[in-house]
Amino acid sequence: MATILRGAQVTLRPVTDADIPALAAIRDTPEVYARWRGGQDLVAAVHEDLAEPGTTVLVIEYAGAVAGAVQWHEETEPDYRHAGIDIYVDPAVHGRGVGTDAVRTLARHLVTDLGHHRLVIDPAADNAAAIACYRKVGFRPVGIMRQYERGPEGEWHDGLLMDLLAAELS
Numbered sequence: 625m626a627t628i629l630r631g632a633q634v635t636l637r638p639v640t641d642a643d644i645p646a647l648a649a650i651r652d653t654p655e656v657y658a659r660w661r662g663g664q665d666l667v668a669a670v671h672e673d674l675a676e677p678g679t680t681v682l683v684i685e686y687a688g689a690v691a692g693a694v695q696w697h698e699e700t701e702p703d704y705r706h707a708g709i710d711i712y713v714d715p716a717v718h719g720r721g722v723g724t725d726a727v728r729t730l731a732r733h734l735v736t737d738l739g740h741h742r743l744v745i746d747p748a749a750d751n752a753a754a755i756a757c758y759r760k761v762g763f764r765p766v767g768i769m770r771q772y773e774r775g776p777e778g779e780w781h782d783g784l785l786m787d788l789l790a791a792e793l794s
Contacts, residue, residue: 629682631729634722636682636694643683644670646690655715659748661776684713684726691717694726696734706742706787707734718753728761728794735790742789748773749782762792 629636639647648666650656662669673695674681684692692713699706709730713723727745734740747754749768763786772783 627682627733629729629733631725633686633720633725634691634729635685636726636729637685639674639681639683639693643690647683647693650690650692650712650714653715655718656712658776659751660712682730684711684722686717686720686722690714691722692726694730696730698734698738698740705740706744707738707740708744708746709734710745723754723757724760727758731761731788731793735793740790742787744785744787746772746783746785749784751784755784755786758786760794761788762794763788764792 627638644667647670651660651662651666651669660669673679673693676695676697679695679697681693681695683690684694692711694709694711696707696709698708709727711723711727713726731743734743743763744766745758745763746769747758749772755765766785766787769783769785771780773781775781
């Protein structure tokens with residue numbers, strides 16, 4: 625049975641084919657495209673995300689509509705076991721706590737249901753809104769990863785590695 629997670633404001637559920645146009649439209653907004661990119665065919669980019677081995681993608685539903693996607697992956701090597709999270713949210717619902725609730729809901733699942741003791745997330749170092757969102761959940765900065773990710777124009781930019789230990793989940 626597919627996992628459905630309920631937060632205070634959001635529902636996280638498996639992606640269906642019917643969700644792909646809405647997710648591609650969100651990916652096409654300037655705010656999301658600048659961080660997630662995906663080329664000219666964002667429907668294909670969403671399909672690629674869904675096919676990524678070892679990654680689970682969930683739709684973020686808010687007020688009955690698709691509001692974005694949150695995904696996770698895990699390192700299963702016992703000595704390094706942890707999970708990582710990535711997220712994008714429709715700019716039309718920014719500032720309403722949707723991202724915070726989605727990250728918190730997924731983090732609780734990863735810690736409580738799947739037994740992870742440590743989670744990581746890696747926003748762009750200049751993405752103040754994302755960093756503030758993750759701090760609300762309990763993530764703490766670990767350090768700057770220099771020239772971590774290539775931007776849409778080909779330039780390299782820094783990333784911020786953040787982590788959260790199970791006991792720090794707020």
